[in-house]
Amino acid sequence: xxxxxxxxxxxxxxxxxxxxxxxxxxxxxxxxxxxxxxxxxxxxxxxxxxxxxxxxxxxxxxxxxxxxxxxxxxxxxxxxxxxxxxxxxxxxxxxxxxxxxxxxxxxxxxxxxxxxxxxxxxxxxxxxxxxxxxxxxxxxxxxxxxxxxxxxxxxxxxxxxxxxxxxxxxxxxxxxxxxxxxxxxxxxxx
Amino acid sequence: xxxxxxxxxxxxxxxxxxxxxxxxxxxxxxxxxxxxxxxxxxxxxxxxxxxxxxxxxxxxxxxxxxxxxxxxxxxxxxxxxxxxxxxxxxxxxxxxxxxxxxxxxxxxxxxxxxxxxxxxxxxxxxxxxxxxxxxxxxxxxxxxxxxxxxxxxxxxxxxxxxxxxxxxxxxxxxxxxxxxxxxxxxxxxxxxxxxxxxxxxxxxxxxxxxxxxxxxxxxxxxxxxxxxxxxxxxxxxxxxxxxxxxxxxxxxxxxxxxxxxxxxxxxxxxxxxxxxxxxxxxxxxxxxxxxxxxxxxxxxxxxxxxxxxxxxxxxxxxxxxxxxxxxxxxxxxxxxxxxxxxxxxxxxxxxxxxxxxxxxxxxxxxxxxxxxxxxxxxxxxxxxxxxxxxxxxxxxxxxxxxxxxxxxxxxxxxxx
Numbered sequence: 105x106x107x108x109x110x111x112x113x114x115x116x117x118x119x120x121x122x123x124x125x126x127x128x129x130x131x132x133x134x135x136x137x138x139x140x141x142x143x144x145x146x147x148x149x150x151x152x153x154x155x156x157x158x159x160x161x162x163x164x165x166x167x168x169x170x171x172x173x174x175x176x177x178x179x180x181x182x183x184x185x186x187x188x189x190x191x192x193x194x195x196x197x198x199x200x201x202x203x204x205x206x207x208x209x210x211x212x213x214x215x216x217x218x219x220x221x222x223x224x225x226x227x228x229x230x231x232x233x234x235x236x237x238x239x240x241x242x243x244x245x246x247x248x249x250x251x252x253x254x255x256x257x258x259x260x261x262x263x264x265x266x267x268x269x270x271x272x273x274x275x276x277x278x279x280x281x282x283x284x285x286x287x288x289x290x291x292x293x294x
Numbered sequence: 295x296x297x298x299x300x301x302x303x304x305x306x307x308x309x310x311x312x313x314x315x316x317x318x319x320x321x322x323x324x325x326x327x328x329x330x331x332x333x334x335x336x337x338x339x340x341x342x343x344x345x346x347x348x349x350x351x352x353x354x355x356x357x358x359x360x361x362x363x364x365x366x367x368x369x370x371x372x373x374x375x376x377x378x379x380x381x382x383x384x385x386x387x388x389x390x391x392x393x394x395x396x397x398x399x400x401x402x403x404x405x406x407x408x409x410x411x412x413x414x415x416x417x418x419x420x421x422x423x424x425x426x427x428x429x430x431x432x433x434x435x436x437x438x439x440x441x442x443x444x445x446x447x448x449x450x451x452x453x454x455x456x457x458x459x460x461x462x463x464x465x466x467x468x469x470x471x472x473x474x475x476x477x478x479x480x481x482x483x484x485x486x487x488x489x490x491x492x493x494x495x496x497x498x499x500x501x502x503x504x505x506x507x508x509x510x511x512x513x514x515x516x517x518x519x520x521x522x523x524x525x526x527x528x529x530x531x532x533x534x535x536x537x538x539x540x541x542x543x544x545x546x547x548x549x550x551x552x553x554x555x556x557x558x559x560x561x562x563x564x565x566x567x568x569x570x571x572x573x574x575x576x577x578x579x580x581x582x583x584x585x586x587x588x589x590x591x592x593x594x595x596x597x598x599x600x601x602x603x604x605x606x607x608x609x610x611x612x613x614x615x616x617x618x619x620x621x622x623x624x625x626x627x628x629x630x631x632x633x634x635x636x637x638x639x640x641x642x643x644x645x646x647x648x649x650x651x652x653x654x655x656x657x658x659x660x661x662x663x664x665x666x667x668x669x670x671x672x673x674x675x676x677x678x679x680x681x682x683x684x685x686x687x688x689x690x691x692x693x694x695x696x697x698x699x700x701x702x703x704x705x706x707x708x709x710x
Contacts, residue, residue, distance in 0.1 A: 143675075245416055245674075246328075248681035249562055252555040256335040259549035285339075288418035 110136045112217050116210045118202030120181075124218065125152035125193040129230075129238060133192060149242055151195035155185050175204070182207060188215060191225045233268035233276040235294045240283040250286070257282035298361060298376070299383065299512070304505055305478070307488040308628035311505075311607035314364065315477045316357035317531035319607040319630055320508060322524035322574075323408035325567035329534060330405065330425065332559040336541040336552075343425045345540050346533075347448070348472050350429025351436070353532035355443040356475035358433055370438045377434040381427075382517030384528040389517075391431060393438060393465070398448070400461030402516040403427045408525050409455040412674075422453035424461055426533065435465045444472045473540075475532045476637045484633035486700050491612030491625060493593075497601045503584045504605025522574040523672070531607075531630040538563075538648065539635065557648060561689075564652025565659075566677075572602045573660055573672045590666025592618040599657045600624070608649070614703070619662060622706040624654040629702060632695035645694035647702045654704035655689035662686065686710070 113122050113136040121137030123144060130152030135144040154174065162168035173186040182198040184207060194215065198207055237254070244250045255262045258278040264271065271279070283292055301314045311318055321329075334342035358377055367373045370393060378389050387403035400406065406423040413419075422428075428448040435446035447468040452458040490498070511526065513519055519526040538560050545556040575581050576588055576598060585598070596616055603611040609629035616622050626632075631647040645651065663680055664670060689706045693699040 243416075245413055246562075247678060249559065252558045252562070253332075253335050255552040255555035256332070256545065256559060257338075259552045261551040262555050264551075285420075286335075286417075288420065 108221055109134050109218070112214060116196075116214050117206060118199040119196060119210075119214075120199060121147075121197040122214075122218075123148045123151055123195040123197075124188070124222075125149070125155075125195065126225075127152055127156070127191050127193055129235070130156070130242070131238075137197075147195065151185055152193050155187060155193045158185075159187070184211060186211070186215065188219050189222065192222055194218060231269045231271075231276075232294065233271040233279055236276065236279045236283050236292070237265065237268045239292065239294060240279075240286055244286050253286055254279060254282045257285060298365060298380065299509075301361070301364065302509065303478075305481075307610065308485055309501060309505075309604035309607070309610045310481060310485075310628055310630060312478045312481075313528070314357055314360040315479075316353065316360075316475070317478065317481055317607075317630055317634070318528055319531055319534075320511075320526055320571075321529050321534070321567060321606075322522075322526050322571040323404065323412065324524060324570040325563055326405065326527060326529070327409055327412060328563045328566045329538065329560075330423075332556070332563060333537045333541045335559065336545050336556050339421050342541075343421065343428075346425035346537050347429040347432065348470060349533045349536040349540075350426040350530075351432045351443065351470065352429075352472040352475045352536070353530035354430045355433030355437060355472070356477065356532075357530065358437055359443070362437065373438040374434060377430075377438075381430060382513040385511075385513045385517070385519035385526055386427065386430070387513075387517040389427065389431065391434060391465075393435060396465040398431045398463040398465060400424060400427055400454075400463065402518055403454070403461050404518065404525060404527055406454040406461050407518070410457070414455070414457070419453070419455045421456075422450035422461070423455035424450050424453060427461070428463060431463055431465060432470070439467070444470050446470075473536050474638065475530075476535075476634050480637040481633040484636040484695075485628050486695075487627065488610050489612065489625070489627045489701060490610070491600075491614045492616065493597045493600075493613060497597055497604070497612070500585055500598065500601035501604035504602060507580065507584065508605060522571065522578045522580070524570055524574055526571070531634060534649075535631055535634040535638070539639070539646065542646075542648075543639075560648035561652035561655070564649035565656040566652075567649065568599065568653045568656030568660065569677055569680075570672060571606070572599050572656070573664070575602055576660075576666070577669060577672070588666055590664075592616075592661040595661040595664075595666070596622060596657055599653075599660065603653065608653075611650075611653075620708050622654065622658050622661075623703065624650075624657065624706070625701045625703045626650060627695070627701045629695070632702060635696040636698075641698045642694070642696040644697070645691035645702070646696035647691070647694050650702055651689055651691050651704050654706050655685070655687060658687045658689075658706045659685050684709075 124134045125148040126133040130149045132145045132148035176183040180200045184196045188194050241250050251262045303312050367376050381389050388401040391398040403424045409423045428450050432446045432448040436443050447470050449464050452462040546553045600611045611626045614623040614625045635646050691704050693703040695702050
């Protein structure tokens with residue numbers, strides 16, 4: 105898949121990077137870019153979150169459809185985000201001066217190529233504690249301290265937090281409270 | 295103010311610093327924010343604030359009592375003016391206290407301002423950040439209004455860290471229980487013989503230069519010290535020790551399952567300190583002027599770090615052994631955590647010098663995982679990337695003055 109993505113991405117004019125995000129956890133599935141400074145894991149997460157928020161917004165407006173895409177134009181970059189399937193989101197970053205019509209044309213073919221190579225996935229229902237720990241790891245400042253901070257706030261040992269699927273309901277609630285404090289959120293919607 | 299600042303003293307040969315008898319050190323905003331955050335992580339926001347505020351009240355107040363006596367400040371206005379000037383000179387920002395109305399205003403207070411700079415775009419803050427300033431205002435109010443500490447309490451009503459324009463405080467007459475502040479006599483009682491290590495002559499010479507340099511550092515027109523790419527404070531060892539050890543001991547008593555993590559967080563605070571403050575000093579023009587161009591060899595970085603610890607008032611930190619890429623044995627006969635713990639709590643059954651432990655690990659990380667020749671920017675992204683790659687070293691405390699040992703020792707070894 106990796107070499108395949110790399111080969112096909114390099115045939116798309118003006119493409120600087122492609123990031124395929126696995127949903128609903130917003131985790132990087134695959135990527136290609138020549139930009140060494142870009143952190144693929146972070147970008148995949150941000151793009152996944154962006155598409156999820158967009159999906160919710162459109163649903164609230166009653167105008168969601170599975171083939172929607174988001175285009176963002178900045179001073180030197182053109183970003184196009186699209187849902188490839190229920191389980192995968194694709195973010196493509198282009199040079200700013202590539203014509204939008206050309207981008208759309210290229211992407212239509214590029215998306216098809218990626219879709220053909222994506223695995224068939226049956227979404228697994230993950231424990232809430234697992235999703236909470238993933239979430240707080242993803243967004244907290246100083247991610248390497250998250251386990252210790254959640255432990256300090258909840259009284260749950262780091263060993264137990266390393267296996268969040270085994271935690272009970274009260275412990276999960278405690279993790280949610282800790283996550284809200286660490287991230288400065290009033291609610292967490294997962 | 296110049297006369298007052300001359301009351302700072304270096305206790306040689308221990309490399310501990312005292313200001314009118316109060317032990318003080320220099321720490322940057324990265325360390326200060328992480329330290330306070332950890333206290334609140336362990337104790338919760340309400341109890342954490344109480345502990346931090348009362349520790350500041352006690353530490354700053356005990357110091358202020360001696361300053362007022364030495365300066366012969368007898369009127370309320372003299373005391374308030376002097377105290378506000380000290381807060382600014384020490385890099386904690388600007389305070390305007392009005393005891394008539396029972397209100398105070400803070401501009402560019404170190405904690406609130408630095409928090410909004412560092413975390414403001416990432417995290418929304420629910421509570422004010424300036425527990426330290428609140429405790430200082432309580433100390434000033436207590437001494438100015440009642441002539442004794444523990445007679446006033448202060449609440450921060452608005453905070454710049456909560457995206458408000460300035461920090462605002464209310465002052466009320468209320469008795470509060472304060473922890474004791476350990477002074478220079480308390481430290482001296484628990485200090486043993488000083489001991490050096492390898493490269494002693496070079497480390498001592500650099501430390502001396504740094505000690506002279508930091509003596510000239512004082513707050514700017516905002517009351518902040520913006521040096522070496524960080525906001526630096528001249529701060530009270532009593533504050534750090536009281537808050538950290540209270541948090542650790544309460545975790546051990548009430549939630550022992552998390553005690554290991556809590557100790558890890560206070561070690562991480564030491565790691566944060568060395569990476570940001572020591573690292574940025576190494577990259578500064580002031581360092582080059584003091585020591586010469588930085589080459590970036592591991593032994594050079596280790597020597598520099600030991601000297602910086604001494605220069606910033608952390609105590610006599612010495613290198614007992616060093617083998618590049620493999621092993622560091624860091625020792626200290628005097629560190630600002632040690633005598634304080636013995637004076638306040640007596641001997642411990644485990645090593646309690648958490649800053650020292652975290653800093654020792656960071657010495658090896660700075661020496662081996664940073665390409666100094668490329669003059670890197672020591673950003674948060676860079677710091678996070680070090681952990682993603684794996685630090686490659688582990689630190690083990692083997693002796694500690696808090697346990698009654700003659701020196702504290704941490705052995706840092708490569709993990710592979």
